[in-house]
Amino acid sequence: MAAMLEVKNLSISFGGLKAVDGFDVTIEKGQLYGLIGPNGAGKTTVFNLLTGVYKPDTGSIVLDGKNITGKKTIEINQSGIARTFQNIRLFKELTVLDNVKAGLHNHYKYSTLAGILRLPNYYKAEKAMDEKAMELLKVFDLEQESHYKASNLPYGKQRKLEIARALATEPKLLLLDEPAAGMNPNETAELMETIRFVRKEFNMTILLIEHDMKLVSGICEKLTVLNFGQVLASGDTSDVLNDPQVITAYLGE
Amino acid sequence: MSFMSYLISGISLGSVYAIIALGYTMVYGIAKMLNFAHGDIIMVGGYVVFIVTSTMGMSPVVGILAAVVVCTILGVTVERVAYRPLRDASPLAVLITAIGVSYLLQNLALLLFGADTKSFTSVITMEPLKLAGGQLLISGETIVTILSGIIVMIGLTLFINKTKTGQAMLAVSEDRGAATLMGINVNKTISVTFAIGSALAAVAAVLYCSAYPALTSQTGAMPGIKAFVAAVFGGIGSIPGAMIGGILLGVIENLSKAYISSQLSDAIVFSVLIIVLLVRPTGIMGRKISEKV
Amino acid sequence: MKMAKAKKNFWQGSGLTYGMVILAYILVEIALKTDHMSSLMEGLLVPLCTYSILAVSLNLVVGISGELSLGHAGFMCVGAFSGALFSKIMKGSIDPTVSLVIAILIGAAVAAVFGILIGIPVLRLRGDYLAIVTLAFGEIIKNIINAIYLGRDVNGFHFSMKSEIELGLGEGGETLIKGAQGITGTPQASTFTIGVILLLITLFIVMNLVNSRTGRAIMAIRDNRIAAESIGLNVTKYKLLAFSVSAALAGVAGVLYAHNLTTLAALPKNFGYNQSIMILVFVVLGGIGNIRGSVIAAVVLTLLPELLRGLNNYRMLIYAIVLIALMLFNSSPKAIEMRERAAEWFKKKRQAKEA
Numbered sequence: 001m002a003a004m005l006e007v008k009n010l011s012i013s014f015g016g017l018k019a020v021d022g023f024d025v026t027i028e029k030g031q032l033y034g035l036i037g038p039n040g041a042g043k044t045t046v047f048n049l050l051t052g053v054y055k056p057d058t059g060s061i062v063l064d065g066k067n068i069t070g071k072k073t074i075e076i077n078q079s080g081i082a083r084t085f086q087n088i089r090l091f092k093e094l095t096v097l098d099n100v101k102a103g104l105h106n107h108y109k110y111s112t113l114a115g116i117l118r119l120p121n122y123y124k125a126e127k128a129m130d131e132k133a134m135e136l137l138k139v140f141d142l143e144q145e146s147h148y149k150a151s152n153l154p155y156g157k158q159r160k161l162e163i164a165r166a167l168a169t170e171p172k173l174l175l176l177d178e179p180a181a182g183m184n185p186n187e188t189a190e191l192m193e194t195i196r197f198v199r200k201e202f203n204m205t206i207l208l209i210e211h212d213m214k215l216v217s218g219i220c221e222k223l224t225v226l227n228f229g230q231v232l233a234s235g236d237t238s239d240v241l242n243d244p245q246v247i248t249a250y251l252g253e
Numbered sequence: 254m255s256f257m258s259y260l261i262s263g264i265s266l267g268s269v270y271a272i273i274a275l276g277y278t279m280v281y282g283i284a285k286m287l288n289f290a291h292g293d294i295i296m297v298g299g300y301v302v303f304i305v306t307s308t309m310g311m312s313p314v315v316g317i318l319a320a321v322v323v324c325t326i327l328g329v330t331v332e333r334v335a336y337r338p339l340r341d342a343s344p345l346a347v348l349i350t351a352i353g354v355s356y357l358l359q360n361l362a363l364l365l366f367g368a369d370t371k372s373f374t375s376v377i378t379m380e381p382l383k384l385a386g387g388q389l390l391i392s393g394e395t396i397v398t399i400l401s402g403i404i405v406m407i408g409l410t411l412f413i414n415k416t417k418t419g420q421a422m423l424a425v426s427e428d429r430g431a432a433t434l435m436g437i438n439v440n441k442t443i444s445v446t447f448a449i450g451s452a453l454a455a456v457a458a459v460l461y462c463s464a465y466p467a468l469t470s471q472t473g474a475m476p477g478i479k480a481f482v483a484a485v486f487g488g489i490g491s492i493p494g495a496m497i498g499g500i501l502l503g504v505i506e507n508l509s510k511a512y513i514s515s516q517l518s519d520a521i522v523f524s525v526l527i528i529v530l531l532v533r534p535t536g537i538m539g540r541k542i543s544e545k546v
Numbered sequence: 547m548k549m550a551k552a553k554k555n556f557w558q559g560s561g562l563t564y565g566m567v568i569l570a571y572i573l574v575e576i577a578l579k580t581d582h583m584s585s586l587m588e589g590l591l592v593p594l595c596t597y598s599i600l601a602v603s604l605n606l607v608v609g610i611s612g613e614l615s616l617g618h619a620g621f622m623c624v625g626a627f628s629g630a631l632f633s634k635i636m637k638g639s640i641d642p643t644v645s646l647v648i649a650i651l652i653g654a655a656v657a658a659v660f661g662i663l664i665g666i667p668v669l670r671l672r673g674d675y676l677a678i679v680t681l682a683f684g685e686i687i688k689n690i691i692n693a694i695y696l697g698r699d700v701n702g703f704h705f706s707m708k709s710e711i712e713l714g715l716g717e718g719g720e721t722l723i724k725g726a727q728g729i730t731g732t733p734q735a736s737t738f739t740i741g742v743i744l745l746l747i748t749l750f751i752v753m754n755l756v757n758s759r760t761g762r763a764i765m766a767i768r769d770n771r772i773a774a775e776s777i778g779l780n781v782t783k784y785k786l787l788a789f790s791v792s793a794a795l796a797g798v799a800g801v802l803y804a805h806n807l808t809t810l811a812a813l814p815k816n817f818g819y820n821q822s823i824m825i826l827v828f829v830v831l832g833g834i835g836n837i838r839g840s841v842i843a844a845v846v847l848t849l850l851p852e853l854l855r856g857l858n859n860y861r862m863l864i865y866a867i868v869l870i871a872l873m874l875f876n877s878s879p880k881a882i883e884m885r886e887r888a889a890e891w892f893k894k895k896r897q898a899k900e901a
Contacts, residue, residue: 051776053772072775073775073776074775074778074779074780074781077775077776077777077778078778082776082777083776085772085773085776089770089772089773089776090769090770090773091765091766091769091770091773091774092769092770093765093768093769093835094762094765094766094769098762098765098766099766101759101762102762102763102766102774102777102779103777105759105762105763105777105778105779106778108759109759110758110759112755112758112760112787115754115755115758115759115760115761116750116751116754116755116758117754118754122758125759126759129759165773165777166776166777168777169777169778281674287674287677335870335874338874338878338879338880338881339873339874339877339878340879341879342877342878342879343877344673344674345608345614345830345834346830346873346876346877347877348614348677349826349827349830349869349873350869350870350873350874350877352823352826352827352869353866353867353869353870353873354866354870356862356865356866356869357863357866357867357870359862360862360863360865360866361863363859363862364859364860364863474820478681478685478819481678482678482682485674485675485678489674489675514693514707514708516689516692516693516725516726517689517690517693517707519685519686519689520685520686520689520690520693523682523683523685523686523689524682524686526678526679526682527667527668527679527682527683527686530671530675530679531667531670534670534671534672534675535675
């Protein structure tokens with residue numbers, strides 16, 4: 001299998017503090033990969049480095065054979081990485097449908113002038129976008145709420161909408177930052193089912209951050225554990241979870 | 254020699270801006286709002302001094318004290334009535350309300366005192382200082398203004414750093430939620446901030462009107478805007494920033510009036526602001542703010 | 547079924563706005579033809595269109611793009627002067643209506659160029675800093691225009707930033723822009739009909755822009771810049787686009803304004819920050835992001851002080867109090883809670899009735 005994502009020696013410091021230090025990871029195509037670690041271990045910082053929110057001090061990021069190190073966020077998205085956020089970042093005032101259509105922005109194009117003058121390609125593209133967006137909403141069981149304002153959705157559905165929006169950008173790699181945070185066990189179980197479905201349906205490679213090891217063990221094939229910005233262990237899920245070092249990091253001395 | 258005299262009067266004008274800017278910057282730092290009506294508090298202060306000294310014929314000291322008292326009460330009242338209910342509302346809503354307060358004060362003054370320009374008699378009776386064998390003449394107003402500026406800056410810095418209230422103000426400006434948890438009364442602290450800012454506006458009113466004696470309901474608007482620019486220039490929220498920003502602004506304004514064009518001096522002042530902000534997007538002394546992702 | 551829904555959306559959305567403007571136009575025209583309009587009101591017709599265009603265009607920046615701009619009058623000023631200058635130069639040589647149309651296009655183009663030039667540096671800043679810098683730019687524009695002298699004689703154009711004499715005009719020369727005195731003798735070509743047409747065009751541009759791929763991107767960026775970048779939206783491009791379209795439309799309003807006057811001068815009253823703030827007040831009271839609301843607020847708030855003329859001395863005072871009261875009522879968390887509770891109460895009452 002070919003690697004979808006190859007990260008080598010990724011580091012960044014904030015004012016002398018090494019937030020991420022020599023991070024390596026290789027994710028194969030179609031894999032469901034987990035990134036875990038205690039609070040403040042640098043998991044979200046890794047996501048921010050992968051998506052160009054921060055520029056790494058050292059290291060390289062190669063996506064599907066293409067070097068994307070140091071690229072801007074929008075270029076990285078166009079290269080094929082989409083993400084969700086730990087603290088949900090929806091377009092609150094837009095409808096559920098428009099949130100997804102915003103994700104489709106770079107795939108269905110017409111000029112601003114065509115939009116103002118309502119030229120035929122406006123109607124054509126908008127119609128195609130509507131259909132595509134509804135298709136995605138259906139996957140996440142959100143089609144009933146397509147005309148709701150995004151901020152009026154219940155919490156669990158907001159998380160799903162964020163994933164739908166990320167998928168709309170047609171990524172090769174999907175990054176999910178604590179997708180189950182704040183969900184009850186039922187919602188979590190349902191979400192995990194959706195993630196599995198997305199992987200199968202879209203043949204997606206997924207890297208997800210989770211705080212809770214139990215959840216991760218259920219769906220991830222491989223794990224990397226971060227602690228104080230460094231890789232503590234990485235490999236097959238069951239091996240990693242039985243690693244004494246990992247257990248110590250989680251439970252303390 | 255003329256350069257020196259322009260420079261000194263620039264510092265003097267700048268000191269007034271600095272005192273006004275301190276009011277802006279404290280309110281911004283602590284209440285996180287742009288008090289657009291701050292300039293109009295100056296105008297009110299000017300009218301109070303005018304009435305007490307010119308109309309009622311009392312001593313300038315009484316006039317100044319009256320201005321400080323009226324402005325302080327006005328500032329606290331405005332905060333209580335118009336701004337406090339909007340504490341958690343959008344910044345834009347608060348800004349528009351402040352604009353409304355500004356209109357209100359201006360039109361109230363227009364109604365009470367009429368549209369004619371009142372000529373303000375300087376309350377400063379100090380003799381001009383002659384330097385360099387009479388070649389450099391520094392007016393009493395200039396000296397008093399610069400001295401007041403220095404006193405206000407030192408006083409305010411001591412107040413913030415040495416008193417409990419001052420420390421509470423710092424805490425609220427740092428993190429309002431955490432300050433509440435630490436048992437700090439946020440509403441009271443913000444009231445105190447408005448009181449101090451408005452009292453400073455009264456002092457600025459006396460100094461500004463002594464130097465530029467034409468008093469109308471619009472008097473506060475331009476110095477208000479300039480001081481606002483000075484506060485942003487120095488890094489809004491920062492007290493040393495307001496001082497530096499104010500003085501720099503006064504000096505730039507006066508020197509460009511003298512050497513480039515009196516008509517374009519405002520354009521030059523604003524251009525300098527824009528250049529500073531493009532190089533340092535949060536002002537000279539401002540802290541870098543970055544959003545957590 | 548879907549068609550019916552789209553039609554309904556049209557009549558609830560942009561169609562209602564166009565209809566409202568056209569209806570107002572017809573009523574005014576009837577009143578004019580039957581002599582039912584005072585000369586005071588007649589004089590207000592073009593300004594009403596001007597302010598409505600300004601409010602709608604500012605709403606594109608403040609409401610749709612979510613940036614607080616306090617320099618809108620500056621763009622209006624640029625448009626007014628470039629348009630008026632063209633008309634003054636061309637006076638007598640081409641048909642006045644054709645001349646006005648070209649002047650409008652020039653005003654829009656020049657203002658758009660200024661919008662881009664100012665937008666590129668300014669849009670890097672955030673929130674209050676952006677507000678103060680736009681305010682500064684507005685003041686700079688007004689200040690510089692006040693210092694411009696432009697004349698023409700047989701040798702061509704002469705330019706100075708100092709005085710009329712510096713132009714050194716030859717015999718038969720004519721001063722076109724006279725410093726703080728501005729431009730005099732602009733043809734008064736603006737009419738209510740032209741104003742309404744320009745307003746309708748403005749509404750068409752803004753509302754169609756908002757309901758398009760571009761508008762969606764602009765609003766997505768407004769709602770969450772970081773998320774917008776993460777899905778590949780070019781933040782700078784769309785912010786700049788909204789800013790310059792808004793500037794161009796303000797320029798159009800400026801041309802309309804300039805051709806309604808015999809003398810055009812850049813005074814604090816018409817092109818200063820107070821004017822920018824006035825436009826912002828229209829936008830906020832009409833509802834941020836609500837295009838139709840901007841038109842209604844601009845019309846009501848322009849008419850209100852005039853209708854209160856009897857209370858001349860008090861009218862601005864009343865205006866200020868209304869403004870504060872409205873903001874407190876609309877935005878204070880307590881007032882919102884009270885309104886919600888009232889709505890809840892009504893709902894319960896209705897349910898009780900039904901049951």
